[in-house]
Amino acid sequence: xPDAFVAFGSWRIRFAEPLTADxxxxxxxxxxxxxxxxxxxxxEDLAARIDPSTGHAVEADGTRRxxxxxxxxxxxxxxxxxxxxxxxxxxxxxxxHRLTRLDPAVVHLIRVGPPRDADQRLADALWSAxxxxxLPLNNWECLYIKGLPDTELEQKFEIEQPFDYxxxxxxxxxxxxxxxxxxxxxxxxxxxxxxxxxxxxxxxxDNERGDRGYVSIMQYCKRKTEWxxxxxxxxxxxxxxxxxxxxxxxxxxxxxxxxxxTALEEFFGYPLKPLPQWRRTRFxxxxxxxxxGNLFMVNFDDCRVHGADPPAGRLQQCEVEYLKTxxxxxxxxxxxxxxRLIEHVEAFMRSQGLAFRRSNYSKxxxxxxxxxxTTT
Amino acid sequence: xxxxxxxxxxxxxxxNAPSGRQCLPAFVVEASPAALPWGANSIMFRSGSVSARAxxxxxxxxxxxxxxxxxxxxxxxxxxxxxxxxxxxxxxLAEVTxxxxxxxxxxxxxxxxxxxxxxxxxxxxxxxGQWGSIFVRYHQEPVPVRSAGDVVRCMLDGYDAxxxxxxxxxxxxxxxxxxxxxxxxxxxxxxxxxxxxAMINDLYRRVIEGDIxxxxxxxxxxxxxxxxxxxxFEILDPPTEAGYVAFIPQVDGRVCVKQKWFRENAEIRKExxxxxxxxxxxxxxxxxxxKCAGRVRRLPVYRxxxxxxxxxxxxxxxxxxxxxxxxxxxxxVPAHAFSQCEVEYCRSxxxxxxxQIFEQxxxxxxxxxxxxxxxxxxxVADLYSKLDFLREAADAxxxxxxxxx
Numbered sequence: 001x002p003d004a005f006v007a008f009g010s011w012r013i014r015f016a017e018p019l020t021a022d023x024x025x026x027x028x029x030x031x032x033x034x035x036x037x038x039x040x041x042x043x044e045d046l047a048a049r050i051d052p053s054t055g056h057a058v059e060a061d062g063t064r065r066x067x068x069x070x071x072x073x074x075x076x077x078x079x080x081x082x083x084x085x086x087x088x089x090x091x092x093x094x095x096x097h098r099l100t101r102l103d104p105a106v107v108h109l110i111r112v113g114p115p116r117d118a119d120q121r122l123a124d125a126l127w128s129a130x131x132x133x134x135l136p137l138n139n140w141e142c143l144y145i146k147g148l149p150d151t152e153l154e155q156k157f158e159i160e161q162p163f164d165y166x167x168x169x170x171x172x173x174x175x176x177x178x179x180x181x182x183x184x185x186x187x188x189x190x191x192x193x194x195x196x197x198x199x200x201x202x203x204x205x206d207n208e209r210g211d212r213g214y215v216s217i218m219q220y221c222k223r224k225t226e227w228x229x230x231x232x233x234x235x236x237x238x239x240x241x242x243x244x245x246x247x248x249x250x251x252x253x254x255x256x257x258x259x260x261x262t263a264l265e266e267f268f269g270y271p272l273k274p275l276p277q278w279r280r281t282r283f284x285x286x287x288x289x290x291x292x293g294n295l296f297m298v299n300f301d302d303c304r305v306h307g308a309d310p311p312a313g314r315l316q317q318c319e320v321e322y323l324k325t326x327x328x329x330x331x332x333x334x335x336x337x338x339x340r341l342i343e344h345v346e347a348f349m350r351s352q353g354l355a356f357r358r359s360n361y362s363k364x365x366x367x368x369x370x371x372x373x374t375t376t
Numbered sequence: 377x378x379x380x381x382x383x384x385x386x387x388x389x390x391x392n393a394p395s396g397r398q399c400l401p402a403f404v405v406e407a408s409p410a411a412l413p414w415g416a417n418s419i420m421f422r423s424g425s426v427s428a429r430a431x432x433x434x435x436x437x438x439x440x441x442x443x444x445x446x447x448x449x450x451x452x453x454x455x456x457x458x459x460x461x462x463x464x465x466x467x468x469l470a471e472v473t474x475x476x477x478x479x480x481x482x483x484x485x486x487x488x489x490x491x492x493x494x495x496x497x498x499x500x501x502x503x504x505g506q507w508g509s510i511f512v513r514y515h516q517e518p519v520p521v522r523s524a525g526d527v528v529r530c531m532l533d534g535y536d537a538x539x540x541x542x543x544x545x546x547x548x549x550x551x552x553x554x555x556x557x558x559x560x561x562x563x564x565x566x567x568x569x570x571x572x573x574a575m576i577n578d579l580y581r582r583v584i585e586g587d588i589x590x591x592x593x594x595x596x597x598x599x600x601x602x603x604x605x606x607x608x609f610e611i612l613d614p615p616t617e618a619g620y621v622a623f624i625p626q627v628d629g630r631v632c633v634k635q636k637w638f639r640e641n642a643e644i645r646k647e648x649x650x651x652x653x654x655x656x657x658x659x660x661x662x663x664x665x666x667k668c669a670g671r672v673r674r675l676p677v678y679r680x681x682x683x684x685x686x687x688x689x690x691x692x693x694x695x696x697x698x699x700x701x702x703x704x705x706x707x708x709v710p711a712h713a714f715s716q717c718e719v720e721y722c723r724s725x726x727x728x729x730x731x732q733i734f735e736q737x738x739x740x741x742x743x744x745x746x747x748x749x750x751x752x753x754x755x756v757a758d759l760y761s762k763l764d765f766l767r768e769a770a771d772a773x774x775x776x777x778x779x780x781x
Contacts, residue, residue: 011573015603015681017702076599077577103599104584105455105506136627138603138681145628166388167481170453178456189596192454192504193547196392220546227552227727228540279394284547306394 004031016131024060024123040293042109062120092119147329152248157318160355165302169283187286196281200260202272213238242360275367289337293326381409383485404432404524415690422508432524439524491521505596514541559647561720567754572700576683594686609664609672617668641759675766693726696740712769
């Protein structure tokens with residue numbers, strides 16, 4: 001007899017609605033093999049993974065009954081929903097993960113806080129558990145907290161051979177979504193992010209604040225008023241040398257009607273030195289470390305200076321970057337997951353026949369080097 | 377001339393390079409769009425919905441057309457099933473074009489041309505999700521496209537338009553929104569608390585199945601659930617600020633501050649939302665007073681459980697949502713509750729001027745009313761606002777606990 005289950009029950013339990021005895025009737029199915037109850041996140045097509053023949057019913061008072069033959073399990077669209085993973089313990093049940101997102105083909109169950117022990121009346125215990133944590137659990141795309149505030153943690157790789165960003169990004173996506181990157185799943189809700197945008201890019205000149213780095217206008221905007229409104233995203237990155245951790249902040253929805261340099265000088269208050277306009281094209285493939293809820297992205301990008309003749313003015317890199325955490329971030333766990341993911345990415349690049357080395361070579365250095373090489 | 381779909385397969389690397397010119401396709405697939413959901417604004421490439429009937433390949437300066445036995449053309453790769461179909465499609469294309477499947481991995485139809493007797497519309501890839509890839513129109517010509525040569529001419533003609541549109545091809549940047557400062561919604565208030573979960577499930581399933589003609593589930597934003605407390609302050613004066621300020625807690629400890637301006641309930645109201653505000657609940661009232669520079673009245677806290685289905689028009693890109701919610705007072709006040717359906721204009725995934733915002737809103741509202749009627753839900757289209765609900769709760773008047781269905 002298994003001791004770990006997925007508990008299915010009424011949506012009213014999840015949303016703390018009034019319950020009748022019927023609503024308190026649960027169905028428990030054996031937790032499928034390969035799902036680790038110790039993980040932070042369970043992101044699975046439970047309808048496909050659960051064996052319906054392993055199920056039994058649990059009444060409001062904890063009485064167990066067999067299910068009628070032919071039980072069916074759904075993610076969404078069924079008569080009940082997957083509420084939690086639970087473990088049978090001596091006095092009742094231990095509640096581990098609870099539902100946070102439900103789609104036709106995937107279920108996301110997550111830990112919020114430590115496991116909660118309950119007596120035999122599991123439905124009531126689940127009702128209380130959801131009620132207590134409805135803010136983190138029941139709000140779509142809201143359970144994110146960024147660790148390392150204002151710091152970009154990113155590992156870059158210089159890749160020796162020219163590569164096709166489109167093939168490489170898709171190949172990594174396939175590996176990730178097929179479940180072949182152990183311990184990581186696509187970030188449900190933000191799986192593939194397509195990017196190809198031009199940059200107006202400026203070196204920060206000597207200034208009273210002593211800041212060094214760059215500011216730029218990225219030619220995209222998430223909240224445009226009209227489709228062709230001149231609205232963009234500003235970026236400020238402060239660093240005195242290329243390194244893995246840098247201060248970074250984006251400023252959304254900026255209207256630029258005139259000269260880009262003037263707009264940035266007025267906005268940031270720095271004197272600026274122009275560098276060549278360039279275009280950055282990539283997919284960001286976002287993933288979640290299921291053991292911790294830390295979210296990262298991997299990309300293979302293709303950066304090109306406008307009007308340059310490749311290979312001059314072309315920079316191709318791989319980047320691995322920490323994004324945020326579904327839950328309370330732990331710096332130690334962020335760095336540990338970051339290291340594991342980097343190893344996966346390195347193994348992937350080797351499998352693609354690529355020669356590479358770890359690097360912190362920045363876009364600023366790339367553009368400075370390009371200018372130096374083309375003006376001498 | 378029946379409508380024909382042309383899919384120019386380009387190298388994405390070259391297509392996105394800042395070379396100042398449109399790269400040319402390696403070959404063009406001609407297909408029938410019969411099974412394809414599409415409209416003047418967008419095309420939804422569901423896997424299994426495109427069947428090739430000819431291949432155009434360059435031969436010097438000419439394009440040579442070769443008819444083929446029908447085979448499915450699939451290029452989505454979001455899900456495992458997508459990839460299985462795309463692999464099979466590449467295998468079929470390899471046989472037809474004499475290329476290897478590995479070569480074809482580097483070619484993709486980032487542009488699509490839909491041509492009928494009078495018009496040729498040129499669309500560009502915008503986003504991909506569980507239902508497939510969505511393309512949005514960026515160029516149109518009042519002449520038919522009959523050949524791959526015409527397709528290339530259209531792409532070249534549309535190149536300048538694409539330079540503006542490409543800003544919208546980036547992640548979460550597909551959209552514009554008519555009047556960002558306004559909320560545009562219609563409410564249907566229920567006479568009881570129905571099984572809102574069963575209803576939203578049925579609505580979502582119908583939207584997936586194409587029950588709202590000309591609309592598809594909004595890619596990657598189609599189904600959402602929410603459950604949060606709201607602390608509301610009614611603005612008593614000045615009259616120019618009439619309405620309310622609401623505080624909604626975020627998971628990270630910060631707060632979303634919402635302000636609505638209205639003297640009477642209305643379908644269009646001015647609204648602002650400020651996320652990530654650092655405020656302690658003890659500071660809410662002072663903050664509300666500062667927002668309106670006047671007097672406010674604290675109303676009972678309520679908890680809102682809300683389920684959303686969003687759908688987008690293939691004709692215009694307009695996105696509307698149908699939401700079912702249950703609102704209950706919380707804390708130490710007498711229990712009040714009500715349940716409502718809201719139909720709201722959300723945003724527009726379009727790379728041209730906004731069109732038919734109001735006309736399609738009526739389509740969405742009519743669909744919602746039909747849906748409620750079919751579910752046997754009694755309702756009134758009454759604009760009943762959350763402010764009405766909270767005033768009644770504060771004054772211990774009006775609706776108390778409503779019966780459950």
